[in-house]
Amino acid sequence: MIEERPLFIPEQNIVLEHNGDIDPEVLEDYSKIEGFTALNHVLTEMTPPEVIDQVSRSGLRGRGGAGYPTGLKWQTVAKAPGTPKYIICNGDEGDPGAFMDRNVMEAYPFKVLEGMTIAAYAIGASQGFLYVRAEYPLAVQRLKNAIRQMEKHNLLGKNIAGTPFSFDVDVRLGAGAFVCGEETALIASIEGRRGNPRPRPPYPAERGLFGCPTLINNVETFANIAPLLRKGAEWFASIGTEKSKGTKVFALSGRIARAGLIEVPMGTTLREIVFDIGGGIPDGKAFKAVQTGGPSGGCIPSDYLDMPVDYESLLKLGSFMGSGGMIVMDETSCMVDVARYFMEFCMSESCGKCVPCRVGTAQMYQLLTKIVNGDATLNDLALLESLCDLVRNTSLCGLGQGAPNPVLSTLRYFRDEYIAHIVDKRCPAGVCPVHKREHQEVNA
Amino acid sequence: MTVVTLKIDDRDVSGRDDETILEIARENGIVIPTLCYLEGLSIAGACRLCLVEVKGTSKLLPACATRVSEGMEIHTNSERLTQYRRTIIEMLFAEGNHICSVCVSNGHCQLQDAAVALGVDHIGVPYLHPHRHVDASHELFGIDHNRCILCARCVRVCDEVEGAHTWDVGVRGIEARVVTDFSTPWGDSDTCTSCGKCVQVCPTGALFAKGKSAGEMTKQSEFVEYLVAMRGRRS
Numbered sequence: 001m002i003e004e005r006p007l008f009i010p011e012q013n014i015v016l017e018h019n020g021d022i023d024p025e026v027l028e029d030y031s032k033i034e035g036f037t038a039l040n041h042v043l044t045e046m047t048p049p050e051v052i053d054q055v056s057r058s059g060l061r062g063r064g065g066a067g068y069p070t071g072l073k074w075q076t077v078a079k080a081p082g083t084p085k086y087i088i089c090n091g092d093e094g095d096p097g098a099f100m101d102r103n104v105m106e107a108y109p110f111k112v113l114e115g116m117t118i119a120a121y122a123i124g125a126s127q128g129f130l131y132v133r134a135e136y137p138l139a140v141q142r143l144k145n146a147i148r149q150m151e152k153h154n155l156l157g158k159n160i161a162g163t164p165f166s167f168d169v170d171v172r173l174g175a176g177a178f179v180c181g182e183e184t185a186l187i188a189s190i191e192g193r194r195g196n197p198r199p200r201p202p203y204p205a206e207r208g209l210f211g212c213p214t215l216i217n218n219v220e221t222f223a224n225i226a227p228l229l230r231k232g233a234e235w236f237a238s239i240g241t242e243k244s245k246g247t248k249v250f251a252l253s254g255r256i257a258r259a260g261l262i263e264v265p266m267g268t269t270l271r272e273i274v275f276d277i278g279g280g281i282p283d284g285k286a287f288k289a290v291q292t293g294g295p296s297g298g299c300i301p302s303d304y305l306d307m308p309v310d311y312e313s314l315l316k317l318g319s320f321m322g323s324g325g326m327i328v329m330d331e332t333s334c335m336v337d338v339a340r341y342f343m344e345f346c347m348s349e350s351c352g353k354c355v356p357c358r359v360g361t362a363q364m365y366q367l368l369t370k371i372v373n374g375d376a377t378l379n380d381l382a383l384l385e386s387l388c389d390l391v392r393n394t395s396l397c398g399l400g401q402g403a404p405n406p407v408l409s410t411l412r413y414f415r416d417e418y419i420a421h422i423v424d425k426r427c428p429a430g431v432c433p434v435h436k437r438e439h440q441e442v443n444a
Numbered sequence: 445m446t447v448v449t450l451k452i453d454d455r456d457v458s459g460r461d462d463e464t465i466l467e468i469a470r471e472n473g474i475v476i477p478t479l480c481y482l483e484g485l486s487i488a489g490a491c492r493l494c495l496v497e498v499k500g501t502s503k504l505l506p507a508c509a510t511r512v513s514e515g516m517e518i519h520t521n522s523e524r525l526t527q528y529r530r531t532i533i534e535m536l537f538a539e540g541n542h543i544c545s546v547c548v549s550n551g552h553c554q555l556q557d558a559a560v561a562l563g564v565d566h567i568g569v570p571y572l573h574p575h576r577h578v579d580a581s582h583e584l585f586g587i588d589h590n591r592c593i594l595c596a597r598c599v600r601v602c603d604e605v606e607g608a609h610t611w612d613v614g615v616r617g618i619e620a621r622v623v624t625d626f627s628t629p630w631g632d633s634d635t636c637t638s639c640g641k642c643v644q645v646c647p648t649g650a651l652f653a654k655g656k657s658a659g660e661m662t663k664q665s666e667f668v669e670y671l672v673a674m675r676g677r678r679s
Contacts, residue, residue: 177616194613199489199509352594352613352620353490359535362618363569383569390531393504394492 011277012239014247015104015111015223016263024142027149030110036155038229039114042121043163051122051229052078058228058236059245064090064181064218065293065322066398067244067311073215076205078123080213085125088190088209088216089116091132091139092174092181095294096345098325100249101219103261105132105139108223109146113169115222117156118229120167123215128167131186133174144171178295178349182397183208183216185351196353197397218323220249240266244310248321254291254328257282267308270300274328285330289413293320295342295349296402298409299335318409320402334429335414336421340368342406350399357400360391364407371418374425374434381422385411450516465507465518466494476520477529477558479536479647480595481508484668486604488596493529493558496520504528526562533559534567539618541576541590542648548661549649555593556648572618579624581631585643585653589621592650597665598622598642605671610636641668 013019022029030036042051056071077085089112093101105112116128132140147169150156158166172190179185180195187209189195208214224246228236237245244266250273253259257279264273270290274280281287289299292309298319300307307313311321329338347361367384370376388404395401411418420426427435449458452465452474459468464487469476479491487509495504499517507520519525536542536555544550576589599611599622610633614623624630643651645665652661 179616196613199487199506201511348617350617352615352617353488353596354492355490355532355535355539355593356492358594358618358620359539359569359572362572363535363538366570366572386531387569390528394495394528394532396489396492 011263012247012265013263014227014236014239015108015220015249016261017227019107024107024109025145027110027146027153030108034230035110035226036114038226039117039155040161042118042229043161043165048078048122048124051118054229054233055122055225056233058233059240059243060221060224060228060236061244061311062218063220063224063248063323065296065320067321070217070221073205073217074119074122076203077125077213077215080206082213083124084127084212085123086209086212086214087116087120087123087125087128088183088186088214089128089130089219089222090181090183090186090216091130091136091219092178092186093136093219093323094133094178094181094349095323095325096342097251097253097291097327098294098323099251100261100324102136102139104219104223104249105136106142109139109142110150111226112143112219112222113146113150113156115225116169117160117167118225119215119217119222121165123213125215126166126168128169129190129209130169130171131174131180131190132171133180134176140171140173147171177351178345179351179397179399182399184397186216187214194351196351197399199396220324241308241310243312248309248324250324250326252278252326252328254326255281255285255330255333256328264309266310269306269308271305273309273326274305278328281328281330285332288329288331288333289335291319291327291329291338291406292325293322293402293405294325295345296320296398296405297322297325298405299329299338299413300409301413303413318405318412320405332429332431334372334427334431335410335417336368336371336427337429337432339407339410340365340372343368343403346399346403350403354394354396354400356391357395357397357403360387360395360400361403363387364391364404368407371421372427372432372434374421374432374437376422378422381418448512448514448516450512450514450518452518453520459512461511461513463512465496465498465505465510465512465516468512469507469518469520474520475561476507477561478508479554479558479593480597482597482601482645482665482668484605484670484672485597485600485645488600491593491595492532495525495528497522497525529558530562530564531568533562533564534569536593537564537567538569538571539574540592541573546658547591547649548652548656548658549591549663550659552659552662553649554647574618576621579630580654581629582633582636582638583631583654584638585630585640585651587622587630587651588649590650591648592622593648594620594622595647596622597645597647598651601641601645601668605668606637606639606641608635608637608639611642 060070061067185195185197204214352358477493480488494507497519580586602611603609
């Protein structure tokens with residue numbers, strides 16, 4: 001049983017505001033909580049450059065993980081020569097332990113669409129696509145329903161709200177490939193081709209969908225737009241840290257008392273997230289690490305619990321903001337096993353196009369398997385490290401470039417666990433096959 | 445289009461700003477190894493052998509896909525790049541089942557040539573020994589997947605030059621394979637025109653003409669460049 005103590009929650013809701021108050025399938029409910037006021041205001045009283053200026057000054061950065069300044073991206077697409085222009089909402093969330101975008105699409109479909117429509121007005125797009133993974137049927141259903149209702153109320157389609165601006169949105173389903181969250185692979189997938197990434201530049205802002213300038217933002221980024229424009233750039237910029245503004249939605253999971261979605265201002269410390277909001281580690285176990293950033297991320301040990309969470313500090317620790325998954329681990333988790341889990345994920349999700357990712361992830365997975373089985377030598381560890389360096393620096397897209405991160409970060413903070421497996425043939429957490437073998441030998 | 449000057453390996457060279465690093469380097473006799481690149485086909489950027497160092501960015505850039513710009517300073521041959529290239533070649537050998545002595549392309553193989561040029565004298569990564577198949581159902585040609593390095597030249601030439609799109613890539617990751625039609629036997633293909641372009645552009649012995657024995661399969665891929673030039677370049 002989880003102790004029902006009052007939550008000390010420094011949470012602040014922008015994306016998840018009015019959580020649970022409205023019916024996500026009823027447009028009138030969304031209107032009641034100031035829905036579409038930003039869109040109406042933008043269409044009738046602001047020019048596209050003014051909208052972009054507001055977004056730039058707010059300091060909003062891409063919530064898909066890399067943290068590219070949203071205003072700058074919009075400006076680039078707006079200025080890119082060529083028509084038509086397209087806008088894509090990336091809802092292909094696929095990190096293990098991540099369910100932020102799912103919740104946002106299921107609970108706030110109108111808000112996502114309002115953000116997209118404002119973005120379309122700002123950059124001059126007339127067609128948008130919502131790329132949602134097929135594993136999220138409720139999100140797909142609610143987004144399609146929201147599109148229909150908005151069309152009925154003249155908030156999508158021709159001459160929106162009586163203005164000359166027209167914009168249509170269609171939903172496209174992902175077919176289960178993680179790599180399709182990578183923007184160039186996603187574009188290929190919408191075009192009806194195999195979801196393989198291609199070298200950038202040219203970036204989608206210049207040559208994207210069907211060769212046209214294309215804006216791609218994450219679900220959560222779009223969900224920030226309406227509140228940002230309703231309350232102003234200064235208000236938004238007053239939340240968060242110097243370089244990371246606003247809030248971030250995280251999906252807390254793993255060995256934690258209260259798993260679930262939280263939204264906190266940027267700069268909230270890991271300690272506040274794990275212990276104050278998440279209620280700490282259950283069953284009296286000790287905290288060991290928190291994994292952020294999914295398969296491209298890393299594990300942060302207890303020494304850094306007081307580090308404020310923002311884009312820069314996570315990178316400095318060898319991890320990554322990512323889309324917002326946070327997997328908490330306690331003393332019963334083996335860090336080598338964790339690294340092996342994520343490597344297996346990258347290996348099976350690699351598209352197979354470039355050699356370092358296709359072969360490198362398979363080789364690294366084999367080496368990690370050898371280590372957890374107690375069959376590895378220190379030479380294998382050296383090879384593993386050199387492959388990490390190669391795959392990170394030579395892979396074509398972010399999937400391969402990020403794949404070594406879970407290994408590199410666990411090596412950085414938990415190297416002794418690797419050595420224990422290799423030299424002492426022992427798993428400190430007692431979960432790996434090498435541990436079971438050791439016990440069999442003792443008993444025999 | 446403007447003309448730019450730049451430095452490759454400390455040599456002053458010039459080019460148009462719509463040309464790539466690889467094109468300018470080759471014009472000037474500077475060798476950058478490639479496997480997936482083939483003049484006349486679209487750029488894949490898949491083999492990663494042509495990665496070069498460009499001053500001002502910490503990222504390695506594919507020479508085949510990177511346009512030149514004024515004042516660029518490029519290094520194509522550092523110790524670090526050579527080491528990466530060697531390991532990539534080793535990975536390719538370890539990934540498939542490459543036995544040169546019995547291969548139809550022995551002596552005329554671009555993977556073999558690249559390994560020799562880069563001084564790959566042993567394979568430092570474990571062999572994966574995959575179970576792969578041979579499809580000999582086509583009347584004139586065969587494919588031995590054991591020798592395929594997934595450069596996708598066959599896929600591109602079939603789509604972009606022949607216009608048949610018989611070849612594509614199926615499955616993903618380490619399981620990825622080139623496939624004909626809906627991953628059905630090549631001999632049953634409704635789309636294949638039996639033109640043999642895929643065989644000619646294949647850098648290894650994966651695609652071959654039937655009736656060739658070890659070392660007998662020589663290939664001419666230059667026709668692609670010629671055909672594309674005669675038809676007028678589209679891009």
